[in-house]
Amino acid sequence: MECLWCQEAIMPEVNWATLVQLSPKRSLCPGCEEEMERIHGKRCPRCSKVGSDAVCRDCSWWEERMPKETLAQNYSVFSYNARMKEMIAKWKYRGDYHLGHAFKQHVKTAFADWNFSEEAIAVPIPLSEERLQERGFNQAKMLASFLPLETEEVLTRLHGEKQSKKTREERILTENPFVLEKALHKPVVLVDDIYTTGTTLRHAGALLHALGCPAVYAFTLIRG
């Protein structure tokens, strides 16, 4: 097995602890594994922003403008560091679909750590038809497939500017780019690769909530 990032051979460990169970399959070598920064310790209970366990200023700002139900909580796995930036670029924009598997085990354990106990449906944030053609896969859908939840792709996206090319203010004030194809009456966990301002997720959340979804949560790979 080779490291999905640096292509070095990964040696399983053989010792007393791994004799009977064997070491779990690793997609990254221990060195690259260390480069990724899992979010541990204090974080904002609403959006997973690292540092304090009080509700952060961003979230307070949102609370003044939107009802809580549009997005009750976002839970993220990693912090956004240099290595993560590179990995996302390679995975998402340069089409290295397989690299996504490097996140699989982390996504699973983080989701378990979240203690999310509601019976919910995972809804990946979609790409527009055009973008999907361009990239070949939807990274959010891949992440959703790692979760122990039922996935339903009920959202579609109208084509627009790439999110990353807009300013914060622009994003927040843009119109809702989503269309909901089917109303869901169960709690929903929106899945996306990154939570930066939370606008995209709130657009989707508002739509779901308006059409009868009782609670909307988000699970994202990275808290930007």
Added chain:
Amino acid sequence: MRGYWHIYALAAAMSFLTILVDNYWFIAGFLLWLCYLYKKERLGKGHFVVSLAFFLFFLNYFPVLEDIKIPPPSENLQHQGKIISPVTTTPEKVEFIMQESNSETKTAVVYFPEEESPEAPAEFAYGASCIVQGEMELPPEARNPGQFDYREYLLTKGIAYQVVVDSIDAVTCEDSSFLQRIYTLRERLLSHVSGTFSQETAAWMRGLVLGDDSHISEETIELFQRWSLSHVLAISGLHIGLAVGFVYFLLIKLNLFTKEKAQWFLIFFLPVYTVVAGGEPSILRAASMVLLFILLNKLKVKMLPSDVISIVFLILILADSYMIYHVGFQLSFAVTFGLILSAKLLSETKQPFFQVLQIGFVAQLMILPLLFAYFSLFQPLSILLNWLVVPYFSGFVIPFMFVLLLFSPLPFLPGIMDTLFVRLNELVIDMIAWVDVNFSYPWIMGSLPLIFAVLYYVLLYFLMKYLQEGKPDMSFKYGIAITAVVIAVMLKPYFSPEGRVTMLDIGQGDSFVIELPYRSGVMLIDAGSKYSFTDMQPTENVYEQIIKPYLYSRGIREIDAVFITHEDIDHAGSLRFILEEMHVENLFISPHNQTTLKQIQKSEHDTTVQVIDQGDQLTIGSHRFEVLAPEEDQRSANENSLVLHSQIGGKDWLFTGDIGSSQERVLIQKYPNLPVDVLKVAHHGSNTSTDPSFLEHISPEFALIPVGVENQFGHPAPDVVEAIEKEGAVILRTDIDGAVQYKFIGSEGTFYRYLP
């Protein structure tokens, strides 16, 4: 495949266990484990299939000893074949293994010389075609429980027959193959060592550098075995590591070679040294592993140590399907694999001395069940002794021996070093012997029952796992559990309602062992031996090879009572050795047996000697014995034999020693209503005893005759056998049945013959 070889090796090992203990639960267990790993995605489809294939392949690969078809021995007195082993010459014998041209099994050819230290002619060479004159016979088998089974031992090497030749001239050979050149080099080195150094130094150098321990005294070998130090004597990783390091260092430091060339040199040096050093499995393992490491390093291929040992394991068992039966092979691989698994744990210990202690601890734990199975003995303090002794050997003796061998052409210096070593080594061996005398608290028992052995290794796994994971509390609990398992097995006889009476087959002589239920008493009636014509003394062999192994296999080291019926060597010869090595509470002899009395006064022991005669009643562990004879001095050792009567396991037993017909008559006069179910037939069935009238009077159900195979006296006498048969008693005799055991619970019991 990398990182997974140990699973394939474990698959092979599991197949072997399945075959060895003939228990199919191992198959189920292994398959379940594979499925679990597959399900948990720890094992991909490919690995799963390959592991399964390895398992199934080896299940049909290893020879099953019981199923080996042994052709009938050839009637010819002349055998033709090729020598397929090195020719070993020890002070006691010359031996080689021959493959007959038309046979699947191999034959051991042995010559026991008249005088010591024989020399094999140069024509006896590996690969030589030979003609051997002599009778082909089955090797001696075990005739007693606990006894070493030489026939089975040879069979584990694929050898079915042996030819013991009367003289060296009975073997004529010609030709040889390439390997013989290396064997000749070995022989030259061996004789060079013996010719250059003092006997003591030569013995150790032969052992530690050239893998021939036959010149180290038997006492030292056994001392090392008792204290789990034998690994020092068997050339293994320790020696190979030092030898390779030594050679590499010399080549580089003396600027003879570049590093690159020095490594290539080692790649050729290792196989040659393996053969020169005797090629035992422990050295094969160690040398192959080092060789593979160097090669992989050259090829820039990274591999885990667990892969390397597993690949070597698989190659060796594929090269020789019998090798896995070799005790040294099993011990060597078990210990090394255990240490590889513990590498992470051991690397956390920074203190080197503490680390050595840990290594010893892991090594002993890995092989404890094997030690019980093969040696019936474990010295718990051997871990500490290893801690003291191993650094002395690895840090001093072994490197010293290599240096000394290299210096041997120089003047003066080797002589001084030689003397120095002898002085120092004597001190160390004396120290070990002193520990052996003063700190011996051995655990003695036979093989762990299978289920306990499995439990042992499961507990060991958890113990080590928690230790590695930094949970010493949990680990400690498993440590206690593992100790409890071993102690439970040791204490089992104390909770067992089963008792045993065993007539051991010691050849022409008597020795009975009585074990009462719940271990409330262990008694011996007689402990015979054989007479050695070389030193005019009873030999130790019967005790060492039959009586002691039986007692140890039953976990017995303390005996409540030994009865010696009379002084003849075939009844009393092993007594001295028993008193010296075991704790005997009471010794009972007859008042007319002055010989035995005088003899035991000479040896050191803590036994109470009691003189008993007719009319005495003895109680041993709440069990009663009645002494029926002798009443007065009959002026004959045989006629003065103690005659004992006791009820054991619901039967009345009469032990008669070697009494003759006249004493038998006295007996029935004195005890006209004596109940006897089991009669120990007097004097090995000689026609001077067991008179028909006596038989008719006591009318036994069973007649036990301890008698040697084809003994020179013609015992048992045909008329005695006929008289017993006429009386309707079942005859059980050691020359036909081997040891005979009566196992009983309460007052019900059954007789078992050891030989089928």
